[in-house]
Amino acid sequence: MANNKSFWAKTDERKVQGAECRVREERRRIFRQSSWLIQVFAIAQKDFQSEWRTRHAVVTTLAFALISLTLISLSVGSLRSEPTLAAGLLWVILFFAAITALGRTFTKEVDARTDNLLRLNAQPSAVFVGKMAFNFALLLLVALIAIPLFITLMGLVVKNAMVFVFTVAVTLVAMAALGTILGAMLAKVQSRVALLAVAAFPLFFPALAAALQVTASIFGANPEVSAASLRALCAYAAASVLGGLLLFEEVW
Amino acid sequence: MLTLQCVDLGKAFGRRWLFRRLSFTVPQGTGLVILGPNGSGKTTLLRLLCGLLQPTEGQAIWRCNELNLSPVKARLLLGAVLPDCEPYEELTAEENLELVANLRGVPAENVGEWLERVGLANAKNQLVREFSSGMKLRLKLAMALIHEPMALLLDEPTAMLDEQGRQLVAELIAEQKRRGIVVIATNDERDVGYGEQQVILGKNR
Numbered sequence: 001m002a003n004n005k006s007f008w009a010k011t012d013e014r015k016v017q018g019a020e021c022r023v024r025e026e027r028r029r030i031f032r033q034s035s036w037l038i039q040v041f042a043i044a045q046k047d048f049q050s051e052w053r054t055r056h057a058v059v060t061t062l063a064f065a066l067i068s069l070t071l072i073s074l075s076v077g078s079l080r081s082e083p084t085l086a087a088g089l090l091w092v093i094l095f096f097a098a099i100t101a102l103g104r105t106f107t108k109e110v111d112a113r114t115d116n117l118l119r120l121n122a123q124p125s126a127v128f129v130g131k132m133a134f135n136f137a138l139l140l141l142v143a144l145i146a147i148p149l150f151i152t153l154m155g156l157v158v159k160n161a162m163v164f165v166f167t168v169a170v171t172l173v174a175m176a177a178l179g180t181i182l183g184a185m186l187a188k189v190q191s192r193v194a195l196l197a198v199a200a201f202p203l204f205f206p207a208l209a210a211a212l213q214v215t216a217s218i219f220g221a222n223p224e225v226s227a228a229s230l231r232a233l234c235a236y237a238a239a240s241v242l243g244g245l246l247l248f249e250e251v252w
Numbered sequence: 253m254l255t256l257q258c259v260d261l262g263k264a265f266g267r268r269w270l271f272r273r274l275s276f277t278v279p280q281g282t283g284l285v286i287l288g289p290n291g292s293g294k295t296t297l298l299r300l301l302c303g304l305l306q307p308t309e310g311q312a313i314w315r316c317n318e319l320n321l322s323p324v325k326a327r328l329l330l331g332a333v334l335p336d337c338e339p340y341e342e343l344t345a346e347e348n349l350e351l352v353a354n355l356r357g358v359p360a361e362n363v364g365e366w367l368e369r370v371g372l373a374n375a376k377n378q379l380v381r382e383f384s385s386g387m388k389l390r391l392k393l394a395m396a397l398i399h400e401p402m403a404l405l406l407d408e409p410t411a412m413l414d415e416q417g418r419q420l421v422a423e424l425i426a427e428q429k430r431r432g433i434v435v436i437a438t439n440d441e442r443d444v445g446y447g448e449q450q451v452i453l454g455k456n457r
Contacts, residue, residue, distance in 0.1 A: 032399060033328055034357040042354035046340065046347075053342040053379075116304055116337040117395070120327050121355040 039122050043130025047105070048137070057138055061101040065146040068093050073153035080154045083219035087212050090150055094143060095175075095204060096197070101138050102179030103196045105131050106187035115187070119252065128180060128248035132241070136176035143168055156219050163225050167214045167233065174207040174237035181244045185251045207236045253280050253317060254329065254402045254432045256301070260310035263296055270296055271453050274310070278433050278449060283425065285447030286437040292454030294437035295335060298405045301435060302332050316402065329432075331396035332405040333389070341381035345372050345391050348380060349398060356399035366394040370420065385412040393424060402432035409436060410443055422446070 034042070051057055072089050079085055109115040118127050147168065151158060158164050182199055186192040210233035217225045255277060262272035270293030278284045286294045299305040301312055303323030314326035321329070339348040349363045367373045370390040380388065389412050396404060404425075410418050425446050428434045436446050444450070 032357045034355055038357070039355050042351055046343070046351050049347060050340060050342045112341060113336045113338045114340055116334065117339070117352075119304060120302060120330065120332055120337065121352055 033123075036123060036126050039126035040130045040133065043118065043122060043127055044133040044137075047131065047134035051134070051138070057101050057104050058141065060104075061097050061138065061142050062145060064100050065093055065097040065142050066149070068096070069146055069150050069153065073150070076154070081156070083156075083221035084212075084216045086154050086156055086219050087215035087221070089154075090147070090215060091171075091208050091212055093146060093150070094139075094171075095201075095208060097142050097146070098139055098172075098175045098179060098204075099193070099197045099200060101142070102135055102175070102183050102200075103186075103193045104183075105135055105180065106183040107192060110187045124249040124252045125245050127252065128184075128244055131183075132176050132180045132244065135180055136172055139172045139176055140169070143172060158218055159220060160218050160225060163214065163230070164218045167211055167218070167230065170233050170237045171207050171211040174233070174240045175204060177237070177240040177244045178203045178207075181248055181251060184248065207233060207240070210236065253315075255279050255315040256284075256312070256403065256433055256435070257315060258301075258310065258312045261297075261300065261307050261312055262309040263293060263300060263305065264308045269308075272309070274451065274453075276449065276451055278435065280432060281429055282449060283429055283434040283436065283447035284449045284451065285444055286435065286451045286453060287439075287444070288453030290439070294439075294453060295407050297451075297453070298332065298334060298407055298435065298437050302330050302334075302405055303327060304334075304336075314403070326403075329402040330405060331399065331401035331403070333392045333396045333409060334405070334407050337392070339380045339388065339391050339395060342379065344377050344379055345383070345387075346376040348391060349394055352395045352398055358399050362398055366398050370394045371416070386414060386417055389413060390417065390420070393421070397424060397428075400431060401428075404428045404432070404434045406434065406436045408438055408440070410438075410440060418442075 072093070073080065076085070076089070106115065109118065122130075150156075179196075179200065182196055182203065186195050186199065189195055210229040213226050213229040214233065216222065257277045259275050261274040263270045274297070276284070286297055288294050296305060300307050301323055303326070312323050314321040314323065314329060316326070316329060339345075340351070343351070345367060346363060349366060350360065352358075353360060353363050364373070364376075367376050370393055372387060372390055372394070375383070375387060380391065383391065389409070393409070406425075409421050409425075413421065425434050425436070434446065436443060438444070
């Protein structure tokens, strides 16, 4: 009798497990969505495809960077080899080039009324990281063209190339993360490009200040690269990405 | 099983109420048609149902297999054809559909099937900026339906379509009703037949 009971109890248990399994399967089918990483890749790929066809952001950002660095290199005259001034000018060019590029990412979506397509189909954090990856790649492209030209035109000597490349890359990560979240916040506001520059500067400032110090050292102002500035820069970049990830859902 | 329930739903922009105290329930297998003159809030109601706007009062709830979901949480269940949910003009029809398929976890082979289904197979490599408004609407339908959503929200689904296109929409709506729910906002009296239920907005303005 006891055996009989346990047989029926086990059968009921199996039925319940089967039903639960079916419900889980059904839920998985109904709530189907790609993995977060695939979404990030899809969004970044879409932005690259789109940019490849129009080349709007690349052309405007590069044009700004090249025109300003040509004018600066012509006007600084004998001060061109002054390391702190050169580092400051380099980051001024990169800052405004970044503002030109970063402002467009979400503005374009809002103007073309495609932003809701992303809202309805993708996780907010995937949109943030996908857009950030595109922005970073765009800034990197500008930096790869503008910085060697700047160094050549200004006649500068880079004393520690590895640290210089690392500093530029980390600063661009911070700029891309902060620019992405600011771009999303200001996308629906009128005169957003002007506002982006005003709002971005205080946020970019800690990263730019640390990058400026390190870059000035590398250009020869100081023989020792400030490890504290480099650490602060890395921490600020990490905080920018993390903060962006956490806050993006609120502003999107 | 999916059910949509709206309780005392209201939306105001500033001091102007578009609608107030809107209550209705749409069970599985049903079509709801939202009617009303221009500016009465039909598209706004659709936006509330997919969480693109927040209601000023009341709430909309999607009930799915004993789960109560807010419109934002229910987006995984929804497909929407809305005027402010456009395809990317600088991408081709195929690339647009691939994007949605990638975001929704739909196999790549479904892209071709859906392009065929909405009659855009021959235009799959054409940039969307070169599309007519009817072709764009067909693409939007495919983008809303590629993941076989449980609920479909349509805003003026036949406004720019020829007779063949209207036939396609009728088929898709019938198919969607077998799968879940359809909510259609329209001004066109010919679309009224798609729904078993009606909500008429703008009566008390």
